[in-house]
Amino acid sequence: MNISAELLSFLRGASRAVALTGAGASQESGLRTFRDSQIGLWAQYRPEELASPEAFARDPKLVWDWYAWRREAIKGARPNAGHYALAEVEKKIPQFTLITQNVDGLHRMAGSLALLELHGNIQRVRCSECGEYAETWNEDSETVPRCDYCEGLLRPDVVWFGESLPRNQLERAVEASRACDVYFSIGTSGVVQPAASLAHAAKKNGAIIVEINAETTPLTEKADFFLQGKSGEILPALVKAMWG
Ligand code: APR
Numbered sequence: 001m002n003i004s005a006e007l008l009s010f011l012r013g014a015s016r017a018v019a020l021t022g023a024g025a026s027q028e029s030g031l032r033t034f035r036d037s038q039i040g041l042w043a044q045y046r047p048e049e050l051a052s053p054e055a056f057a058r059d060p061k062l063v064w065d066w067y068a069w070r071r072e073a074i075k076g077a078r079p080n081a082g083h084y085a086l087a088e089v090e091k092k093i094p095q096f097t098l099i100t101q102n103v104d105g106l107h108r109m110a111g112s113l114a115l116l117e118l119h120g121n122i123q124r125v126r127c128s129e130c131g132e133y134a135e136t137w138n139e140d141s142e143t144v145p146r147c148d149y150c151e152g153l154l155r156p157d158v159v160w161f162g163e164s165l166p167r168n169q170l171e172r173a174v175e176a177s178r179a180c181d182v183y184f185s186i187g188t189s190g191v192v193q194p195a196a197s198l199a200h201a202a203k204k205n206g207a208i209i210v211e212i213n214a215e216t217t218p219l220t221e222k223a224d225f226f227l228q229g230k231s232g233e234i235l236p237a238l239v240k241a242m243w244g
Helices: 005-012 040-044 053-058 060-075 081-092 106-110 167-179 195-204 231-243
Strands: 016-021 095-100 115-117 120-127 154-158 182-186 208-213 225-228
Touching: 005 231, 016 081, 016 167, 016 195, 053 060, 060 120, 060 154, 081 095, 081 106, 081 231, 095 167, 115 167, 167 195, 182 195, 195 208, 208 231
Parallel strands: 016 095, 016 182, 095 115, 182 208, 208 225
Antiparallel strands: 120 154
16 A cells, blocks of 8 residues: 555644544454444344334343344454554654544554544443443343342443433544544544534644545545555555654
8 A cells, every 4th residue: 555645744744633433443353344233133123223222222132132242243353453553643643532433442452542432332331220330240141231239221331323422522522623634534434423524623624634444435525635445454554654
């Protein structure tokens, strides 16, 4: 993968960078993208039918089982070269903020610290009533585990369709996107708000937009640079070209 000299010179001059990642950034870790997650027995459901408060109210066990299945699928997953490259970028660019829509925890596992998990983290579980986090729970229970404090049903600590994003994380994401010189959109279809609007906030404030994706997306035509391919290959090539 050759990175254009123009992009490299932009990056060399950048002191503030933001990267937004989506499910594509974890695809090379063997995790299905969000829209590919419905396979096998889950294929009969649309994501909205599994990842929403209404779905949980209607059938908590079905929703709990889908997330238990996804936690199981993630158990064997390891960060890929793209995750590690982003952890490297954080060490090289003074003000770097990594914003992820992924709930798989792989960026944290790769060592990224300046991380905003906009949609939560599937490895965390909290009470649907009192909000207390559960340290442990019986993953094999026949019924949805309940909160030790108030007996409420436990749920994954992720943002469901129709729910608002963690306010603090979103505010920091918007602030970083507005202030950056370079904004990377990596492995995301850029269709789900409000994450999808961060690139526009960056562009409006003069940032250059770099998109890394296996395919074009609605953002591609607005991006200053479009690097088509796998993020697990492109990101390490970018780090190598920048910092050897
Ligand atoms: N490298 C780079 N991009 C990839 C790769 C890869 N190896 N594999 C897939 N992609 C791209 C696809 O082309 C697609 O544009 O990753 C994107 C995945 O898009 P989605 O499945 O829509 O996932 P995402 O953009 O993260 O969805 C955003 O929507 O469904 C909600 O909350 C859910 O966080 C999710 C959000």
